Amino acid sequence: MNPRGVGAIYRFEMARWRRTLWQSLVAPVITTALYFLVFGSAIGSRMSDMAGIDFGSFIVPGLILLSVLTQSIANASFGIYFPKFTGTIYEILSAPLSPIETVTAYVGAAVTKSVILALVTLVTATLFVDVTVDHPLLMVLFLVLISVGFCLLGFFIGLLANSFEQLQFIPLLVVTPLTFLGGIFYSVAALAEPWRTVTLANPIVYLVSGYRWTFYSVEDVPLWTSLLAMGLAIAVPLAAIAWIFRTGKRLKQ
Amino acid sequence: MSETVIAIEGLEKAYAGGTRALKGVDLTIDKGEIFALLGPNGAGKTTLISIVCGIVTKTGGSVAVFGHDIEGDYRAARTRIGLVPQELTTDAFETVWDTVAFSRGLFGKPRDDAYLEQLLKRLTLWDKRKARMMELSGGMKRRVMIAKALSHQPDILFLDEPTAGVDVELRRDMWELVRKLQADGTTIILTTHYIEEAEEMADRVGVIANGELVALGRKDELMAQLGRRTFKLFLDQPMTSLPDGLSDWSLRLDDDGATLCYDFDSHAAETGIPQLMRKLDELGIAWRDLTTRQSSLEDIFVSLVHQGDRS
Ligand SMILES: Nc1ncnc2c1ncn2[C@@H]1O[C@H](COP(=O)(O)OP(=O)(O)OP(=O)(O)O)[C@@H](O)[C@H]1O
Ligand SMILES: [Mg+2]
Numbered sequence: 001m002n003p004r005g006v007g008a009i010y011r012f013e014m015a016r017w018r019r020t021l022w023q024s025l026v027a028p029v030i031t032t033a034l035y036f037l038v039f040g041s042a043i044g045s046r047m048s049d050m051a052g053i054d055f056g057s058f059i060v061p062g063l064i065l066l067s068v069l070t071q072s073i074a075n076a077s078f079g080i081y082f083p084k085f086t087g088t089i090y091e092i093l094s095a096p097l098s099p100i101e102t103v104t105a106y107v108g109a110a111v112t113k114s115v116i117l118a119l120v121t122l123v124t125a126t127l128f129v130d131v132t133v134d135h136p137l138l139m140v141l142f143l144v145l146i147s148v149g150f151c152l153l154g155f156f157i158g159l160l161a162n163s164f165e166q167l168q169f170i171p172l173l174v175v176t177p178l179t180f181l182g183g184i185f186y187s188v189a190a191l192a193e194p195w196r197t198v199t200l201a202n203p204i205v206y207l208v209s210g211y212r213w214t215f216y217s218v219e220d221v222p223l224w225t226s227l228l229a230m231g232l233a234i235a236v237p238l239a240a241i242a243w244i245f246r247t248g249k250r251l252k253q
Numbered sequence: 254m255s256e257t258v259i260a261i262e263g264l265e266k267a268y269a270g271g272t273r274a275l276k277g278v279d280l281t282i283d284k285g286e287i288f289a290l291l292g293p294n295g296a297g298k299t300t301l302i303s304i305v306c307g308i309v310t311k312t313g314g315s316v317a318v319f320g321h322d323i324e325g326d327y328r329a330a331r332t333r334i335g336l337v338p339q340e341l342t343t344d345a346f347e348t349v350w351d352t353v354a355f356s357r358g359l360f361g362k363p364r365d366d367a368y369l370e371q372l373l374k375r376l377t378l379w380d381k382r383k384a385r386m387m388e389l390s391g392g393m394k395r396r397v398m399i400a401k402a403l404s405h406q407p408d409i410l411f412l413d414e415p416t417a418g419v420d421v422e423l424r425r426d427m428w429e430l431v432r433k434l435q436a437d438g439t440t441i442i443l444t445t446h447y448i449e450e451a452e453e454m455a456d457r458v459g460v461i462a463n464g465e466l467v468a469l470g471r472k473d474e475l476m477a478q479l480g481r482r483t484f485k486l487f488l489d490q491p492m493t494s495l496p497d498g499l500s501d502w503s504l505r506l507d508d509d510g511a512t513l514c515y516d517f518d519s520h521a522a523e524t525g526i527p528q529l530m531r532k533l534d535e536l537g538i539a540w541r542d543l544t545t546r547q548s549s550l551e552d553i554f555v556s557l558v559h560q561g562d563r564s
Binding site for chain 2 (some may be wrong): 001004005007008009011012015086087088090091092093094095096097098112238252253
């Protein structure tokens with residue numbers, strides 16, 4: 001075991017994040033605040049309630065997740081891709097670290113950033129709309145689980161990527177659309193068929209529903225399916241990373 | 254018998270593209286020696302170092318560092334190794350101090366500011382400790398790379414072409430440091446293109462060409478073999494054959510008999526040249542010009558590789 005090595009990478013990643021705090025924290029918070037302002041305060045007042053909750057409040061958990069999912073992938077994929085790109089990866093590869101330790105360090109740092117981002121966004125939201133959190137402990141727990149899943153996905157993308165374009169590709173073409181269509185702005189129950197059934201095929205619906213439940217105790221899909229989705233969101237990228245380390249040679253020639 | 258710190262047996266590397274960069278290399282490195290790996294571009298020097306350090310995966314053979322297999326027991330092996338890679342790759346926004354402290358932590362060593370201070374002073378980087386990497390010159394960056402490699406007090410130090418792009422002064426400093434490290438018991442393996450550099454620094458030299466170790470031995474023995482010069486006399490009158498009186502020297506005729514060539518060992522006590530000149534005088538062989546030329550590295554590699562082919 002090399003806990004000091006894990007700590008060194010973790011601190012390095014956090015220091016990089018602090019240096020670019022504007023880009024990595026302030027900018028996403030401002031973007032989300034604009035959503036609260038436009039959809040929550042401005043349009044929200046003219047929208048009917050969703051599942052019995054004021055529209056402005058209803059969209060808060062989903063918008064937090066939108067920001068967490070994109071930033072988790074961005075942070076974690078960049079964290080491992082950048083040393084590959086500059087060549088400083090040589091030092092990580094030559095260090096006495098196991099693959100599990102390397103993943104823990106990079107993903108751990110990315111998860112920390114995501115959780116801080118989510119909490120800052122939540123506080124910002126309270127400036128614009130009414131927010132209640134019925135299950136605060138579970139709110140944090142779900143947030144951590146979802147962040148771990150998407151940071152692992154980001155790490156996997158960073159391992160595979162051979163260019164900055166590829167780094168942008170999956171977040172832009174897959175995750176952002178799925179998140180937008182994942183029930184952030186509406187309750188799935190409010191949709192007409194066939195859109196209702198189509199939407200239920202989107203895994204992010206389950207995450208949003210479960211996370212919103214921790215705020216307002218309302219759910220689009222049964223809570224156990226949300227927990228299952230969180231489990232899968234961690235297990236699938238973890239298995240993919242393990243597979244790469246065992247067979248592929250993405251980091252080493 | 255001195256202790257073996259690195260044991261390499263039958264090491265093979267075929268890159269994904271099909272390049273066979275190493276073709277069964279056997280090599281042992283002894284504790285406390287300075288070993289120079291000499292070879293032309295593309296010989297496989299960096300590949301060999303990268304495999305021992307865990308950056309490239311071997312496709313055959315075995316490597317043990319202090320008896321620890323580099324794959325089965327990689328932690329024990331890697332903790333004892335420091336590497337200064339050929340390319341200067343650094344985190345542009347990190348400060349000198351942070352990047353060196355990072356390296357130490359990465360290799361699992363507890364924080365030790367006093368040691369890092371002493372290390373940075375030794376490499377004349379102390380004044381620059383708060384500077385960001387991008388603010389440093391190439392030579393300073395290379396010193397930081399050395400500081401990073403030494404940050405965890407390794408027993409083995411790899412220097413991959415340490416003098417590429419380095420001025421005379423830094424080169425001298427670097428050799429001084431290497432000697433001090435050796436005095437402290439560190440084993441040093443360096444790669445170079447230059448025979449002179451290997452000659453100046455190393456205790457033992459290995460010559461690698463096309464992924465094969467074509468010569469290996471103590472520096473003095475090998476230098477005798479490598480340090481051949483060719484002495485050329487441009488004759489007034491071309492000769493069709495060598496006169497009998499010159500049979501003591503292994504001479505050959507070139508340019509249709511217009512040039513007399515003599516290969517000699519520049520390190521030998523007796524080169525035989527004065528005697529040859531007197532003999533030519535006696536025989537009345539006139540010449541108008543002469544040159545002596547160090548066999549180039551390419552010549553040497555070619556001859557070594559051919560020797561390898563024959564045996
Ligand atoms: N990542 C790689 N993928 C494919 N082939 C490679 C790779 N790295 C090196 N090679 C090939 O392996 C051979 C040995 O390369 P290597 O870098 O080990 O040589 P070297 O002796 O260090 O050369 P130099 O003196 O130029 O640094 C070369 O033919 C090179 O083209
Ligand atoms: Mg090289």
